[in-house]
Amino acid sequence: MIKYLAANDKKCVGCMTCTSVCSKLYFKEDNPAKSRIQVNEAPAMAYHLVVCDQECMACVRECPTRAISRNKAGAIVIDNKKCVGCLACVAVCPIGAMRWFPGNPVPFKCISCGACAKACPKGALEILTKEGAL
């Protein structure tokens, strides 16, 4: 079972509530650069939400320490104790959903916790599941 955050760009109004909730939850700081979901501006007052689909596994394959794996809930997570911070996962992620910021020794990513989905005022985000190999 794969647990993922489904993002609907059409409903997003760019209010940044999701990035605020996410960065405050994990970094105790309201900072979009430290959010695991990204709100990117698109042409014509539209927005594109970037977040891990929990499915492609490119980072899992690339990680030299096997620090990245799928947890029981069905999300791809990083074991910070195993991670040596090489950032190969950041480079290999095809959509830029593996995140880092300067000086933080390990990267970070969406783990489908759902905090942003609960807070989104427009219903653009929801936690869903899909079938897939564990």
Add this chain to the structure above:
Amino acid sequence: MSLAMNTLRKIAEWRYEKKPLARGYNMRTLAIDIGALGFAEKPVSAEMKRKFVGGKGFGLKLLWDGTKPSTKWDDPENEIVIAMGPVCGNTNYPGSGKSLVVSLSPMTGVPIDSNVGGYFGPFLKFSGFDALELTGKSDRDLIVFLNGDAGRVEIFESPESLESDTHILADKLTHAFAASEAETDLASVSVVSAGRGAEHSVLGLLNFSLYDRRRGGCRVKQAGRGGIGTVFRNKGIKALVCRYSTLSQDSNGAADPAAVQRIGLKLHREILRGDNSQCKMRKTGTAHLMEVMNDYDLLPVQNHRFGQDPQGPALASQVWEKLFSQGLPDGCWYGCTLACSHAVDRFELKTGPYAGQKVCVDGPEYETAAGVGSNLGVWDPEGILEINFYCDTYGIDTISVGTISSFLMECWEYGILNEARTGGVNLEWGDWRGVCELMHQMAEGKGFGVLAGRGSRYMAGFLASQYGADPQLMKDIALHGKGLEQSQYISKESLAQQGGYYLTNKGPQHDEAWLIFMDMVNNQIPTFEKKAEALHYFPMFRTWFGLQGLCKLPWNDIEPSDNAKWSEPNKVPEHVANYRDLYTAITGEPLTWPELIRQSERVYNFQRVFNLRVGHGRRADDYPPYRAMGPVTEMEYLSRAERYDKQLREKIGLDPAGMSLGEKIAAHRRYRCAQYDSLVDAVYARRGWSPEGIPEPAHLVEIGMDLPDVLEVVKRALN
């Protein structure tokens, strides 16, 4: 049978204070006397850091201080120094896990330095030391355990029943010394070992292990050149083990960790974007060169007689791509996305003590595939894998094994060797089983293999004196310089590459300069002056990797997509900028491009003077065997007759029409030897050396390598 640490007899222990690394340095080194079981912590002075930087520089400096001009390789005071360098061990920039191993070589008698991946070096560094010096000699086999977690060094007696061959030894010691059987704990241990071949030949190497989490077993990378494994076993060292469990992005104590991340990430992205259309290192490693070399007439075939063979495609990269397990992050240190360290899994051995067993074979890299493949007329990848595996586990160097074997096979063809003289070992071209038999004999210490294991220089003399072989022919076709076997590129048609191989301090290897394409293919350095400039710049630039603990491959086996727009694309200027930025991000010190070269120049000249100090390092030591310079035999000439005849006309000014084959060969030889002499003059002048190859005191002063004992050696040599 597994090995338990608590069953080993501990005979010495030493504790040290753990201190955090700052800016890439511990500012101390560790010396262990294996004979006296003594331990000493030595401070790294500001001057040592300034003059020698780290890595190979520290290794040579410590070796100089610890030995006398009269020291021989098997004297107790000879040392093995493993040194890392300030950049070594960062987990962000690809190719940052190299250790440099330095010792007086049993093959050449002069200092050898050999670079190697694997986890030992970075673990040793993060355990608290910029270098490890091993001195003395033990009368029984010992295991040295550096416990970087506890700040403790322990020496154990090695049980007599414990195997020497690396694929067993490294695995047993990894499990014995890991904190637990958890994958992370196993990966926190690295073992340095040699093997039985290193006990009975001068070709011994050191295997540095890394625990491969996906394969669930140990892999090994080799400090291959110059016989350091032979010194290791001669000292009675069975293995070194290091444990360090708390590796992280900031283990190196970088001055600006965020900058290290940024520079590394930039190269990760470049590699992931470009590798598949450039060198395919991630799929085939350096074996991608096989077809390139064959296409350009540069692949060694039959002891470097030829550079091309119709069977070349049998060993092309697509063959290796299928054999290597694909899709694994095969770096030899964390953070290397170039990931060229491939392996063939579940390979079934056909000969020797492990016949029938399925093993993981590390490699082959290009040097191995060419050296024990095409160069021996072996066009069967399985033969190459078999030789590769046994070289590694016996602890002997594939390059030297390849070059010695090809020499012996050529002697076989000429009737100088036969089964009566080899004790039944068949050494016809292509017989890889014969080569394996030589290696099994080296491992067992018996038979013709032990003779072969004394190296090309020895064998050339032996075959001339014992079996009446023509001494000049032996001198011409035994491909070694200073006693070290040449590595695997055809240098005949590139004068600059002849210099790249033989105007080196440690002997002909591919670590310093690879100028064949610039010189022969693209004709970018046509004059002696330009060749000399290249033979100054590239060896100095590449020496810098050895000072820092870096791998050469991510410098130019991946290039920025716009590299060609720069004025000197051969230097890959953007990557040089990366290295300068990386050095500054870690050490906090600014570094200009000229100063980068100067750091190397100091150490390179120091090494040259070190050669002088031990009685070598003069002009006469810098000449290639003629096989590396031109066609020795009629067969060789005829294989490229059109090219050679054209050269007679256009370069030498002779009309081949009226000349016999013998006259043509002789004319080429005169011309090529004279060309090489002119090259030597030009290179020495560019390097600030006298016509005899001795660094001029004024040059040493200018570059800042004017230490009193260095100047003393030079002045004595000049008089």
